[in-house]
Amino acid sequence: MVIYNQRLHFALLFLFLSFGLQAQIENKKTSFVHKNPVQTREEKAIADLYALYNKGDDKKAYVKAHSLLKTTKNNRSTACADLLLAYYFNKKAVIDSSIYYTQQALKFNTVVNDSLKNRLYALGYNLLAINYKKRGILGESKKWHLKGIDASQKYREKNLFYTHTHGLALVYSELGDYKNALKLFKQCLEYKEDPEIIYGSYINIGDIYAAQKEYELSNQYLNKANALCQQQNNNNCRAIIAISLAANFEAQHKKTEALRLYNEAIKIADANEYNQIALIARLNTGNMLLESKKYDQAKVIYLSGLDNALKLGLLHDQTVIYKALKEIAIAQEDYRNAYHYTNQYYKIQDSITHLQNQKEINELDVKYKTSQKEKEIEALQFENATRKLTLENQNEAIKNMRLQEEISNKVNENKILFFQSSSEKKRSEISLLKKDQQLKALEIDQQKKTRWLTIIAFLVLLIPITGLLFQYYKRLKAQRLLNSKQAEISSQKINGILKDQELKLIKASISGQDKERERISQELHDSIGGNLAAIKLQLNHMAGNNFSNMEKINLQLDETYQQVRSLSHTLLPKKFSQNKFCEVLESYLNNISAASALKISFLAYPKKGINEMSEGIQIEIFKIIQELLTNTIKHAKASQIEIQLNLVDGDLNVLFEDNGAGFNTSNYTPGIGYINLEARIKKLNGSFLIDSKLKRGTIVNIEIPSFEAIANPKKNPMKGIDLKDQLDELKNKI
Known part of the structure; x- marks a missing residue:
């Protein structure tokens, strides 16, 4: 406690x-x-x-x-x-x-x-x-x-x-x-x-x-x-x-x-x-x-403290000490002293309360007496002030009487002079008033005339000015209508020209692709397909260990190999072999942007790593971007396209975004372009995701993992084996 x-x-x-x-x-x-x-x-x-x-x-x-x-x-x-x-x-x-x-x-x-x-x-x-x-x-x-x-x-x-x-x-x-x-x-x-x-x-x-x-x-x-x-x-x-x-x-x-x-x-x-x-x-x-609970030691200290508190008159300290001594006495079962200390505690508390109350009573008594004295003093002061005022008023009244007598005498003397001077003043004032009236009448007439003249002149000038302003307003209105119509016509012409150019580019691109496909199919059917059929027939007619036609078959395989090689070289754009892939792609996109109203932004990181990809992957990426651009130009009606290529830890990410009309992915029926795009990405062992909503544009996110495995047949034996490798394997078997 x-x-x-x-x-x-x-x-x-x-x-x-x-x-x-x-x-x-x-x-x-x-x-x-x-x-x-x-x-x-x-x-x-x-x-x-x-x-x-x-x-x-x-x-x-x-x-x-x-x-x-x-x-x-x-x-x-x-x-x-x-x-x-x-x-x-x-x-x-x-x-x-x-x-x-x-x-x-x-x-x-x-x-x-x-x-x-x-x-x-x-x-x-x-x-x-x-x-x-x-x-x-x-x-x-x-x-x-x-x-x-x-x-x-x-x-x-x-x-x-x-x-x-x-x-x-x-x-x-x-x-x-x-x-x-x-x-x-x-x-x-x-x-x-x-x-x-x-x-x-x-x-x-x-x-x-x-x-x-x-x-x-x-x-x-x-x-x-x-x-x-x-x-x-x-x-x-x-x-x-x-x-x-x-x-x-x-x-x-x-x-x-x-x-x-x-x-x-x-x-x-x-x-x-x-x-x-x-x-x-x-x-x-x-x-x-x-x-x-060291009660004896505590009691000694409290008693010495009580002696000091009593000498110094510290009432509050005395109450604290008596309370502590009471608790010590109770703990030691000394109930007699406990009762004594409790009585002392309450006596001091009562004395504190009495001192406070007595002090307040004395103060109230002093305040009452002082207020009474103040009221008496105020009453005496008021009486003295009234007496002083009455004396001052009497003196002032006497002075005023004397002044009034002097003033009355002077007033009587001045009245005669005043009446004489007033009559002369009235006569002169009447004459001056008559002259002023005549001058004012002339001034009023002149002011009326000048006002009418200014009003007439203002009306004469105002009528032709309003007519001119009305004609000018009509011309301006007609000119504005004409300018707006001309602007609409010119914008329509420009839009038509741009659309024609876009259609021409698309048609040229599609026709070129069709011709190239036709040429490749003919080449494969006529030369490579014929050679392979002849080789197959000769191999079927070989009996036992008869290898007399082996040299001829070997020559035909070499010839087919050269044809495949030349065909693959013809499929690869010349720009890829002469320039870096990112520069070729950026040049292609700039040409599309310059020939149309599209604003295309392209970003590749890191360019060095992307440029070092195998030509086969570069061709497929190029064709995927071509397919996406063709889709956007045909259907999206977009004004901006953003393309990003990011190479991170061997994985290639292609992000294609436009601000076109978009479409609803839930009820969308895939077309030829979508099927081609899916086939190309699947060929690269990749995945893609299309996010689109109406009036919000389209985002295509393509992920191609570990493109090195695609380029290297040893890492992925099921992918990346072309016709040339199959011929080499067949040749080795023979």
């Missing part, structure tokens, strides 16, 4: 007091002392006091401040000395004394300068907020911080504004409102002029993340703060960070590291008389001993 789960909020408050407010004293002491170019003796004494305190010589500053209070009669010096004593007792965690001297400082804060008065109020409000927070009265602490923020904003005191913002964030953190607390602490990190506020914010952010069990993130912020504290050589800060890190280790069940850091914090706090920090470290150590 975690007895002291508030962890470090008191310690952080103390940290902020020790270096946050100390920095304020250093920054703001010029506001109290060095405002005038020439200092008095008391101003110099106050400056020396704050210099001693900021250097760390607290006791000397304390003694001098008391001696100054005994001798001075200046309210300003008294307020400054009281404020320094309030800081001193706050640092020593003597809360009652700190609150007393803070109230004394605010009481004697009667400086004429509003800015100086406001600064001292802001510092005093911060001390009150911190002291009430140490007592556990968080509502009061929040109230004084809000008043301090208002006071610091009034005169744009940036340092004091961030001081109170930091303190308000601590109150939110204590109340469990981590969202608003984090927001305010991160706002404080923007203030770069005071390093104490920065590493104080780092420590508090680390504690909030630790409370949310994000220990790695907490340690990151605590280590940032530790680095800054070591640069500033601030022992107070170092002690607090040691407690924070120890609490993180304790939450992660690393008790050895936690105890080491708590002991380190106790040593630093005892050496520098940081009473509350030492109390927190000891109570956290007692908490660990209580969790380990």
Whole structure:
């Protein structure tokens, strides 16, 4: 069970007091002392006091401040000395004394300068907020911080504004409102002029993340703060960070590291008389001993801590200690002490509640009395103002009477002169009006005449211009119609010419193919077929070992072999033997594209490997592409064709794509071209796939695997054996 789960909020408050407010004293002491170019003796004494305190010589500053209070009669010096004593007792965690001297400082804060008065109020409000927070009265602490923020904003005191913002964030953190607390602490990190506020914010952010069990993130912020504290050589800060890190280790069940850091914090706090920090470290150590069920050791630590909390007046710490002692007594079956500690716990809780309620009642009483006094003052001010107004009105009335008498005398004298001059003026005005009327009548007549003339001239010019514009519009319209019709006719003529050229090319290609086939069939039938028939007859008539006709048969086989060879050479285009395959194919496609409206793009990779294929495969690929082009020109009505040849690991891929009309592959009836294409691809031991849809074009994907096996009969004995090889085999058998 975690007895002291508030962890470090008191310690952080103390940290902020020790270096946050100390920095304020250093920054703001010029506001109290060095405002005038020439200092008095008391101003110099106050400056020396704050210099001693900021250097760390607290006791000397304390003694001098008391001696100054005994001798001075200046309210300003008294307020400054009281404020320094309030800081001193706050640092020593003597809360009652700190609150007393803070109230004394605010009481004697009667400086004429509003800015100086406001600064001292802001510092005093911060001390009150911190002291009430140490007592556990968080509502009061929040109230004084809000008043301090208002006071610091009034005169744009940036340092004091961030001081109170930091303190308000601590109150939110204590109340469990981590969202608003984090927001305010991160706002404080923007203030770069005071390093104490920065590493104080780092420590508090680390504690909030630790409370949310994000220990790695907490340690990151605590280590940032530790680095800054070591640069500033601030022992107070170092002690607090040691407690924070120890609490993180304790939450992660690393008790050895936690105890080491708590002991380190106790040593630093005892050496520098940081009473509350030492109390927190000891109570956290007692908490660990209580969790380990080391009740006697924990009880000793809690009792020593209770003595310190009673001396310092730390009510919240007392409730925590009494609660822990009650649990130890119950665990040791000491029910008498358990009952005693429980009663003490509830007494302190009641006293905290009573203090808060009593404070609110007193404040309401003060507010009521002040409001009554303000109303009385306002009534008196209103009466005085009305009396002043009546007196001023009477004086003004007397002055007005005198002025009216003088004016009436002058008016009587001027009336006669006025009537005489007015009659003469009226006569001259009447004559001038008559002349003006005559001139205006002439001007109106002239304006009417000029208007009519301009209207007539405009109409005379407008009628022929509109007629010309209408005629021009009609001509333009007729010309546009004529141009559009001529464009249509010319486009139709061009399309007709292109179609005629395409048909001529197709017809020439088909007729050439037909002639070539007819020639090949005749050649095979007449020469090669005859020779083979004669050889067959002679072989059938050979009897036994009669080899008399063997020489004649051998000659006929040689002749047939030569005929087959010459026929195969005639089938191979001459361009293939003289040029590279890709260049021949690209030239052929360019010729087709130039002679038609087709835009053909060709891509081969790698060209070197494709050019090195056997002539037989090149011829078949060439004829396959011819067949696909013929199909597209006849049926597809395409404007673009894309052909790709890709050779990958000995496999050849042919991709043929057009943007034509397409067709439905599900109800398609194969024609002669499709059958020829299928036969050629099958001959190459390949496969192909046709993907087409209406109005989307057609894609033909052909895969020819291991073309080397096709070219080399040893790798594939069932493919690639032509008529020449059969004759050689027959010859060898004979």
